[in-house]
Amino acid sequence: MHERKKKTWTKHFDFMFLDLLFIEVSFILSYIFRFGLGRVKDVIGSSSFFQPYRRIMLLILMLHLVIAFFTDQYSNILKRNSAEEIKRVVQYCVNMLVGVVLVLFMRQTSDTYSRIVVFVFPVIGVFVLFVYRYFYKIYLRKEINKAQNQNCMLLVAPYHKVSAVLREFNNRQISTSRIIGIVLTDNMAELEAAAAQVIPIDAEIADGDSDKLAFDNENVVFDGGFSNSIHGVPVVGNLETMYDYAGSNVVDEVLLYMDGEAADEAVRTFISMGIVVHVSIRNLVQVPNATINRINGIPVVTSSVNNVSTRQLMIKRLVDIFFGLVGSIVTVLLTIIIAPMIMIADPGPIFFRQERVGKNGRTFKIWKFRTMYKDAEARKAELMSQNKMSGLMFKMDDDPRIIGYGKKFSLGKFLRESSLDEMPQSFNILAGSMSVVGTRPPTVQEYQQYELRHKGRLAMMPGLTGMWQVSGRSDITDFEEVVQLDKEYIENFSLALDLEIILKTFKVVLGREGSV
Numbered sequence: 001m002h003e004r005k006k007k008t009w010t011k012h013f014d015f016m017f018l019d020l021l022f023i024e025v026s027f028i029l030s031y032i033f034r035f036g037l038g039r040v041k042d043v044i045g046s047s048s049f050f051q052p053y054r055r056i057m058l059l060i061l062m063l064h065l066v067i068a069f070f071t072d073q074y075s076n077i078l079k080r081n082s083a084e085e086i087k088r089v090v091q092y093c094v095n096m097l098v099g100v101v102l103v104l105f106m107r108q109t110s111d112t113y114s115r116i117v118v119f120v121f122p123v124i125g126v127f128v129l130f131v132y133r134y135f136y137k138i139y140l141r142k143e144i145n146k147a148q149n150q151n152c153m154l155l156v157a158p159y160h161k162v163s164a165v166l167r168e169f170n171n172r173q174i175s176t177s178r179i180i181g182i183v184l185t186d187n188m189a190e191l192e193a194a195a196a197q198v199i200p201i202d203a204e205i206a207d208g209d210s211d212k213l214a215f216d217n218e219n220v221v222f223d224g225g226f227s228n229s230i231h232g233v234p235v236v237g238n239l240e241t242m243y244d245y246a247g248s249n250v251v252d253e254v255l256l257y258m259d260g261e262a263a264d265e266a267v268r269t270f271i272s273m274g275i276v277v278h279v280s281i282r283n284l285v286q287v288p289n290a291t292i293n294r295i296n297g298i299p300v301v302t303s304s305v306n307n308v309s310t311r312q313l314m315i316k317r318l319v320d321i322f323f324g325l326v327g328s329i330v331t332v333l334l335t336i337i338i339a340p341m342i343m344i345a346d347p348g349p350i351f352f353r354q355e356r357v358g359k360n361g362r363t364f365k366i367w368k369f370r371t372m373y374k375d376a377e378a379r380k381a382e383l384m385s386q387n388k389m390s391g392l393m394f395k396m397d398d399d400p401r402i403i404g405y406g407k408k409f410s411l412g413k414f415l416r417e418s419s420l421d422e423m424p425q426s427f428n429i430l431a432g433s434m435s436v437v438g439t440r441p442p443t444v445q446e447y448q449q450y451e452l453r454h455k456g457r458l459a460m461m462p463g464l465t466g467m468w469q470v471s472g473r474s475d476i477t478d479f480e481e482v483v484q485l486d487k488e489y490i491e492n493f494s495l496a497l498d499l500e501i502i503l504k505t506f507k508v509v510l511g512r513e514g515s516v
Contacts, residue, residue: 012074030121063099089129093122144174151177157257166231181236323436327426345411348374356441359461364433367424371412372401419509437498438463439486457486470504
């Protein structure tokens, strides 16, 4: 039988429980730090003085569950190094502190509690959580990597792939399986051709002067100075003898690097023997980020630039709805002030609407406060020679089409530098044609000139802000750099990266960095 991998939410329940235990302990330690050891009896007794702090401990419990569900706190936790672990622990404790402070502020009860207790407990928490996780992970890794706790796996692969497969398989801190034997799938002619090449399998094996291989009809026999193992793993047979080996030895799993009818037969035979079979996707097709899925019942290998979980997309959309709703309300209020200013400066439409290209080529209408004169698009052609961008974008300094150009106060320039002209895009975000964080949506004219490599930046929904905007905005003059930044965002997308970009956006907007 094969145990399917559990979801992240339940897979590391032990860490969830221990984190809760130690973060509560950290809070108690901060209480003792503030009021002294003499107050320990308050914690274990029914002291009325400690009663308000019990409410914070209950709040910590609820915040812990929220953080565990809505963040990737426990994703690949056993594979992290110390630097990554301390980063995750700090993130956890900062989130906890922000949650506690916000709740106390909203309830207007912050005066009831000691600020030292509230602000010291996450500091203690960072130390306590990191230390316990560090030693607990050492213990778990040792337990998982014990031979008696691992499944015995048989590797079935061609000779030229074995070395690379073993290196990759063993290049992990933890493994629930260990390869106990190798079956070579090559026929005699292929093995003899491989043996004729004076290329040792690896330095460990080639300790003799001869580099020839000798074979018999039943088993592959390494002779002339070669050992009968590759990277320390014994070669136990070929396609004709592997079933006998699996039947007479402990084999829990088989990893197949085969295809065609021989692979079909091997899968059926091993499954009939009660052995779990893994067929290497890489052997079937070379694709990045490959995952196994079903499309209307058809098993397929799926590949994409990045694999994103449903939970991440759901949270991202909830964030979009929140910001879109708040932004739409702010836009309505701003319109009351900005609309008359635009009408006076240049009578005409208040809003600028333009068809843009979104995810994978879908078109939509983008909304902005109008910052240019009504004939701006008609005059664009005559200004192309002053385009500061190299590539498929248009931007220029001191654009004469901007409302108020040449005057002491330019309304259009003010709206652009303050980014207020972008606020109506809150309607696009609320409607779902844009996101808060994404890639810059190109015009239809720009999109029609795209080369194939440029279209990769449209793999995600366009955003109000993004990697390009917080990396210099209009200071970046190379379109290829914009494409690279957008692709970098898509390939490394995470909720934490979105939050980082949002925070940087406030800094960029308030500092008016790189705006035109």
